Amino acid sequence: MERSRVLLEAARIIRERSEELATMETINNGKSIFEARVDIEISWQTLEYYAGLAGSMAGQHVQLPGGSFGYTRREPLGVCVGIGAWNYPFQIACWKSGPALASGNAMVYKPSPFTPITVVLLAEIFREAGAPPGLFNVVQGGASTGEFLSKHPDVAKISFTGSVPTGSKIMEMASKGIKPVTLELGGKSPLIIFSDSDLENAVNGAMMANFLTQGQVCCNGTRVFVQSNILQKFTEEVVKKVKKIKIGDPLLEDTRMGPLINRPQLEKVFAFIKGAKEQGAKVLTGGEPYIPEDQKLKAGFYMTPCVLGDCKDDMTCVKEEIFGPVMSILPFDTEEEVLERANNSTYGLAAGVFTRDIQRAHRVVASLQAGMCFINNYNVSPVELPFGGYKKSGFGRENGQVTIEYYSQLKTVCVEMGKVESVF
Numbered sequence: 001m002e003r004s005r006v007l008l009e010a011a012r013i014i015r016e017r018s019e020e021l022a023t024m025e026t027i028n029n030g031k032s033i034f035e036a037r038v039d040i041e042i043s044w045q046t047l048e049y050y051a052g053l054a055g056s057m058a059g060q061h062v063q064l065p066g067g068s069f070g071y072t073r074r075e076p077l078g079v080c081v082g083i084g085a086w087n088y089p090f091q092i093a094c095w096k097s098g099p100a101l102a103s104g105n106a107m108v109y110k111p112s113p114f115t116p117i118t119v120v121l122l123a124e125i126f127r128e129a130g131a132p133p134g135l136f137n138v139v140q141g142g143a144s145t146g147e148f149l150s151k152h153p154d155v156a157k158i159s160f161t162g163s164v165p166t167g168s169k170i171m172e173m174a175s176k177g178i179k180p181v182t183l184e185l186g187g188k189s190p191l192i193i194f195s196d197s198d199l200e201n202a203v204n205g206a207m208m209a210n211f212l213t214q215g216q217v218c219c220n221g222t223r224v225f226v227q228s229n230i231l232q233k234f235t236e237e238v239v240k241k242v243k244k245i246k247i248g249d250p251l252l253e254d255t256r257m258g259p260l261i262n263r264p265q266l267e268k269v270f271a272f273i274k275g276a277k278e279q280g281a282k283v284l285t286g287g288e289p290y291i292p293e294d295q296k297l298k299a300g301f302y303m304t305p306c307v308l309g310d311c312k313d314d315m316t317c318v319k320e321e322i323f324g325p326v327m328s329i330l331p332f333d334t335e336e337e338v339l340e341r342a343n344n345s346t347y348g349l350a351a352g353v354f355t356r357d358i359q360r361a362h363r364v365v366a367s368l369q370a371g372m373c374f375i376n377n378y379n380v381s382p383v384e385l386p387f388g389g390y391k392k393s394g395f396g397r398e399n400g401q402v403t404i405e406y407y408s409q410l411k412t413v414c415v416e417m418g419k420v421e422s423v424f
């Protein structure tokens with residue numbers, strides 16, 4: 001209950017300071033203030049949710065023959081390391097620290113060097129909320145700092161959010177110390193639109209699946225499979241909407257797309273678009289540098305959101321994670337065919353299906369190889385629901401009750417009430 005009170009107080013402070021924190025997050029990352037506000041809201045909800053679970057951590061009592069019994073204790077792991085990506089800096093730190101602290105651990109958190117700011121504010125908030133000094137610590141740095149933390153003998157667990165190659169290195173380092181890891185990695189998720197969908201809903205779902213945070217979202221549904229008989233109509237509607245996305249100063253109220261995180265990321269996205277064109281895809285809109293009129297923004301890393309048509313499953317833009325505002329549209333004919341193509345990926349983070357046929361919706365998600373599936377929506381992530389991947393998108397979960405298990409260990413105590421029956 002003591003932990004719960006600290007988390008609840010931290011949630012209250014975040015809520016009270018939400019406008020300031022959202023502004024800082026926009027400056028930190030470049031996402032629109034509109035989206036940053038949502039991130040801050042999800043963040044305090046996460047701390048509230050785990051505050052609620054903190055007091056309910058308990059073991060089991062098991063009766064054994066002869067009056068003997070056993071019981072289990074759910075105990076903390078110790079010092080947990082959190083290593084975060086730059087796309088949701090504050091939210092990722094809350095997704096990790098909420099369950100870690102609720103379970104009784106301490107945390108050392110390393111944000112991405114591209115977004116070092118807001119997690120420092122989170123550390124100050126935890127202190128102000130009553131967390132003892134040293135319970136939640138921030139260490140700044142890049143790969144070598146992450147490696148130092150991952151190899152450190154005093155560290156009991158690593159929770160990592162980032163790319164597959166780095167996740168693989170972290171797992172290797174953790175294996176040397178036999179440390180548990182949670183890996184929240186990348187994706188190339190499918191979004192399947194059946195022709196019986198509510199078209200407006202499906203178009204809105206595809207927008208949500210591709211263009212939040214300048215397309216730099218791990219679970220984005222970037223492979224948009226559209227049933228052939230609605231391909232033309234769907235594509236026209238999507239392109240119309242994408243053209244209307246307001247790009248510019250992320251601190252302005254009506255902006256919906258700010259700059260990408262940095263120059264290399266912008267160039268990487270342009271290289272994917274160039275490669276897509278060379279492989280035969282057609283740019284239906286966007287994919288160009290965007291120069292805002294405002295003088296002070298001219299050197300920003302802006303681009304116009306892009307929709308690619310005439311895509312094929314074996315194109316690089318369809319197979320690899322771009323991590324930018326680029327949607328690939330792929331026609332399909334049958335359910336069986338689309339399932340096979342949707343699952344034909346080394347990733348398995350998320351997937352979505354739009355249909356009015358409820359039986360089909362459940363049948364399809366049951367066959368999709370993805371940890372986070374959406375029916376008739378996309379990219380909503382309530383804290384009550386576990387989030388995480390299949391296949392190379394990682395393992396372990398964030399959010400939901402189950403995450404307590406990833407931040408704790410189970411001790412079994414066997415109690416003998418009779419005499420020891422020695423076999424010797």
Ligand SMILES: NC(=O)c1ccc[n+]([C@@H]2O[C@H](COP(=O)([O-])OP(=O)(O)OC[C@H]3O[C@@H](n4cnc5c(N)ncnc54)[C@H](O)[C@@H]3O)[C@@H](O)[C@H]2O)c1
Pocket residue numbers: 083084085086087088110111112113141142143144145146147150161162163164166167169170183184185186187217218219321323349389
């Ligand atoms: N599944 C999820 O929940 C989720 C959420 C956000 C982002 N992501 C993924 O993250 C990727 C983009 O983020 P990124 O570019 O920051 O990823 P990244 O792997 O380059 O870096 C992530 C973090 O790891 C650190 N790091 C880098 N090399 C390291 C090493 N050798 N040892 C230890 N730490 C090291 C970085 O400094 C950073 O803090 C995308 O692939 C995206 O899909 C996944």
Ligand SMILES: CCCCC=O
Pocket residue numbers: 087088091092095216217218219
């Ligand atoms: C914390 C939000 C994770 C979404 C993926 O990038």
